[in-house]
Amino acid sequence: MADADTARLCAEIVRSVFGPLTATVASVLLTHGRLGFPQLLRFSRLKPRTVRAAILILVQHNLLWHAQSDDEGEAFEMNIDECLMRLRYGRYVWLAERLYGKSGAEIVQLVLDHGKLRPPDIIAQASVYDPIKAPAVLSQTLHKLVEEGYLKPSTVLSHFSPRDKLIQYEAEEKRKISGFPTAREVREAKEVAVARLKREEEEAEQIGMRKAVEEELEVDDKVYFRVNCERFNIHIRNKLIETTACERFNECAGAVLRATLKATEFKQRKLSDVRSDPTSFASVAMHLPDDVDLAAGLVLQSSKKQPTMTLIKEYLGILASADNPTAAGRAASFVSLGGSRVQVEFEIIARRLQRRVLEAVARERHGDEGVRIIRLLSDTGMMDEKQISKIGMMAPKDVRPLLSAMSAESLVSLQEVPKSADRNPTRMFYLWYVDLQKASAVQVRNLYKTLYNIAARRQAEQDEPLLKAVLEKRQRTDVSQDEERLLTRNERELLAEWEKKREKLTVLEMRVEEAVFILHDLGTFKINDD
Structure with missing residues (x-):
């Protein structure tokens, strides 16, 4: 619910x-x-x-x-999560076109339109305009999409709530415990249930490919396939990380980080991965475009042209905050280095992005003082009102109402620490802190409200009687072929104005949806937050 x-x-x-x-x-x-x-x-x-x-x-x-x-x-x-994913379907088709060309976009668009389809139906419907050459190209692209996990089988298990399965498996494991279960036994039973469910899901997704001859695999024509949203979400996450690195440093640092991500992209299957698989510097250099001038982004002491591998090591050292081997330096890093291997730290970057979104909300609603309190509590931990006033260099009369307002929006939370066993309110410490999980959950609900308001505004604008009549007129076959002659000047101006409004609403929707992606989809790490 x-x-x-x-x-x-x-x-x-x-x-x-x-x-x-x-x-x-x-x-x-x-x-x-x-x-x-x-x-x-x-x-x-x-x-x-x-x-x-x-x-x-x-x-x-x-x-x-x-x-x-x-x-x-x-x-x-x-299935609420699957319903909300429909907001990204346009981006999934765009990503499929970038990865596999027009045929990949057609296949993904077709599967999204129908929910789930079998390979023969996909090929037949996608090749209707070119029944001779298209089937061969589409079959090859479909094989790649299934092999690399962008399309996954739709099984009986995928139509049952995973929460129900997990409860059932936990109950079965607890029945195996003799006597009154201890906390450790309950925790182990939950871990076994989660592992069992994960194993079942992985086994169910393997049925999409079958052996044709010896070691070659082909797509099973009897299996229904659906789009694997998480596989496309990984590309959205990687692009977001790359953009963040460009904003933090420069375009060359973003290019090196993009090459590092591409080196392990085929192994990235889950958004919940804490970090990427380790890869070598040589692999990063292999995925770097030839037209990137890495020397342009660095101030080098020597005027001699440096080898590409040396420049890559310099950029990776910057991205790893190698010059600041402290907790603060690690929290600001993008990658971690171990000998000649490099890994992208997804969890660290995700936490930093979530904090940036919360700071943006605090700045919009409570000004720079709100951001100062968020950063102070995030870096220091629990503090009482006097400490916040003193360290944050703010007047006590300004701190109290600001903390109350931020607490009402769950940007900060309050922890009561009793001085005595009777828990008398007059004898308590009241400590403020930032609960990242709670703050993100509340802001996600607010963002969902904003997305609904955007959709309602778009629909209200479209249902305006005069505009609705013009839109219906434009859908006529004769008008769509010659709008310049068959539409009046006022009608064309009205349509142009509507196109501008729709574009602004779409851009706003994309920005809000990006914040949802950061707080919700990248928020899987918050459950491990101390």
Whole structure:
């Protein structure tokens, strides 16, 4: 069951793609949580035939989980994360085109439009305009997409909630414990359950390829494939890291970091990886473009032309903060060096990006003083009001209302430490600190609310009667072929104004979605935060 802002955003996403009836079913599930078919009928007030059709649509597009139990029978639950991923589908198609050309973009677009498809259906629909040459190219591209994990098999396991499976496996492991379980035994049971679920998922994803002749593999025509969002999210993360390095240092440092990421990109499968696999300096040099002038980004003492490998080592030393071997230097690094091997530190970079987003929110709402408090508490830890006032060089009368306002938005949190056993409020220490996990969760909900408002604003602008009439007129075949002659000047100006508004809303939506990606998708490391 989602919170109100997330539920509204997911319902709006479903409505914009599948229409109001399917959105009604999705909204009921988002609002009430898991429901059986009779309850779904009662709350939605739709006909059984309509609800069944909506369920089929949502299942086909991987937006609905099944749950089968002896007590409740079959129940349905919305897959919220998969629904929110639809905001990035345009970027996934763009990434597929950059990686595999037009044929890759066509295949990914087709699978996204249908939810899941078998290889023969993909080839048949994508080659409808060129049935002679296209099938061979598409088959080759499809093989690469499946082999490298951009398309994954849609199995029976993927339609069941992983949370249900995890609870079931934990219960099975706890039943094996004799007597009253200790905390260590409970923790071990959870670890075994998580490992079992992960192993099942990995085994299920291996069915997409089968042996054709000896060691060669081919795509299994009987398996339905869906888009692996996490594989595309890795490219979004890597581009974000590269952009951050360019902003911090220069374009040459960003190019070296991009080459380091590309050297291990084929092994990067999960966003939750703490760091990349180690790679050599020679591999980094191999993935560096030939037209990059590394010497332009450094101030060298010698006027002689330095070897490329020497310049790469210099940049990697800068990215690793080698000149500052302290905790602060490590927290500001992008990579870590070990002999002749280099690794990109995903967790360190993610925490730094999350903190930057929270500081931006604090600056927008509470000015530079709010940012000062966030940085002070993040670097120092728990502090009371007097210490914040003294070290932050702020007047006590300004600190208290500012802390109260920031606490209301969960940017800072309060910890009570009793002086005595009776826990008398007058005899307590009140310490302020930054709870990164809580602050990020609250800001993600606010960002979901912003995304819903953007979508609602776009729809309201589009439904304005005069603009709606012009848009419907432009969809006519004769008008779309000759807009300059068949549309009046006022209609063309109205369309141009609408295009500008839509572009601004799209840019804003992309910026907000990037902040969501940093706080939510890269927030998997916060569970390990001390």
